[in-house]
Amino acid sequence: DAGITQSPRHKVTETGTPVTLRCHQTENHRYMYWYRQDPGHGLRLIHYSYGVKDTDKGEVSDGYSVSRSKTEDFLLTLESATSSQTSVYFCAISEWGGQGGWNTEAFFGQGTRLTVV
Amino acid sequence: TQLLEQSPQFLSIQEGENLTVYCNSSSVFSSLQWYRQEPGEGPVLLVTVVTGGEVKKLKRLTFQFGDARKDSSLHITAAQPGDTGLYLCAGSGNTGKLIFGQGTTLQVKP
Numbered sequence: 001d002a003g004i005t006q007s008p009r010h011k012v013t014e015t016g017t018p019v020t021l022r023c024h025q026t027e028n029h030r031y032m033y034w035y036r037q038d039p040g041h042g043l044r045l046i047h048y049s050y051g052v053k054d055t056d057k058g059e060v061s062d063g064y065s066v067s068r069s070k071t072e073d074f075l076l077t078l079e080s081a082t083s084s085q086t087s088v089y090f091c092a093i094s095e096w097g098g099q100g101g102w103n104t105e106a107f108f109g110q111g112t113r114l115t116v117v
Numbered sequence: 118t119q120l121l122e123q124s125p126q127f128l129s130i131q132e133g134e135n136l137t138v139y140c141n142s143s144s145v146f147s148s149l150q151w152y153r154q155e156p157g158e159g160p161v162l163l164v165t166v167v168t169g170g171e172v173k174k175l176k177r178l179t180f181q182f183g184d185a186r187k188d189s190s191l192h193i194t195a196a197q198p199g200d201t202g203l204y205l206c207a208g209s210g211n212t213g214k215l216i217f218g219q220g221t222t223l224q225v226k227p
Contacts, residue, residue, distance in 0.1 A: 031213045040126065042205055042220035043160070050213050059118070059216070090159055096213060102148035102167055103209040108159025 002107035003027050006091050012115045019078040021112050023091030025071075031094045031103065032074040034058075034066060036087040037111075043090065049074055081116045088113050119144040121208055123218035131226050133195050138221045140206035141188045147210055149182055149189040154203040154220075163191075196225045 003026030013019050023032060031050055035043040035058075045058030047066040055066050063085060065077045078085055094106040122141045130136055140149065148167045152160035164173050166182035166189060173180045177200075179192040189206055206218045 031215070033215060035217070040219065042123070043207075043217040045214070045216055048214060056212075056214070058214070092159070092215070094213075094215065102165070103150075103213060103215050105162040105165070106150070106152075106160075106207070106215060108161075111157075111159060 002093065004091065004093055004107055004109045006089075006109035006112050008112060009110065010113045012117060013081050015082060015116055016080050019081050019114065021076045021089055021091075021114070023074045023076070023109060025074075025093045027093060027107070028071060029093040029095045029107075031096070032068065033092040033094075033106070034064075034074065034076045035090045035092065036060065036085075037090060038087050046076065046089075078114075081114075083116050086114060086116045119146075119208065119210065119214075119216055121206055121216060121218035123206055123221050125221060126219060127222050127224075129224040129226065130196055132197055134225075136193050136196060136223070138191045138204055138206075138223075139188070140190065140208075140218050142208060143187065144208070144210075145186050146208035147186075148208070149186075150207045150209075151180055151189070151191055152205045152207060152217075154205060160203075160205055193223075196223075198225045198227050201225050 033048040034046040049055045049068040089112045091109040092106045094103045097104040151163045154160040171182045177194045
């Protein structure tokens with residue numbers, strides 16, 4: 001199994017409080033991603049990183065920020081949590097491979113179930 | 118903005134039937150991947166297709182990448198209850214950004 005862990009696995013927080021989710025990898029993969037999963041929406045990309053201190057926005061980045069100060073860690077922060085951010089959050093890692101340039105297999109963490117009340 | 122549209126979103130069939138899931142976009146992708154997800158777990162890769170027109174077979178599953186590299190399909194022959202799950206297509210371009218479709222929930226009844 002790929003070495004990727006998310007913490008915490010479950011969290012309940014109050015509206016308006018800041019929340020930070022952590023993703024840690026031991027595979028030295030270049031790319032790291034944060035997704036949220038809600039019924040009927042598949043996986044929606046929040047932010048991704050293509051290297052230390054190199055990040056970019058995904059489809060649903062409003063209300064979220066990220067940081068990657070080390071290759072192995074990718075943090076997702078909800079500055080002021082809202083009920084609409086109640087979701088399951090997945091972190092994923094992948095590498096770059098092939099002459100044509102494409103992502104290799106993405107490995108996923110076990111997910112963090114976040115409830116904002 | 119790159120988008121991947123999957124259809125159908127829900128599929129309930131009897132064991133032994135065939136089915137096809139589609140993944141379409143107006144954007145060109147360097148590669149298309151298909152994942153399967155079980156409840157409470159993260160998605161797991163089934164296949165990656167990278168060449169326009171490419172066809173890959175994995176036992177009863179056949180994956181195709183469109184000639185223009187904008188669409189893909191997953192065909193399952195003689196579905197079994199063990200095929201039940203959420204199927205997701207994912208596309209990547211030359212920036213490493215990886216986006217997913219909405220998913221297809223497949224239920225195969227015995």
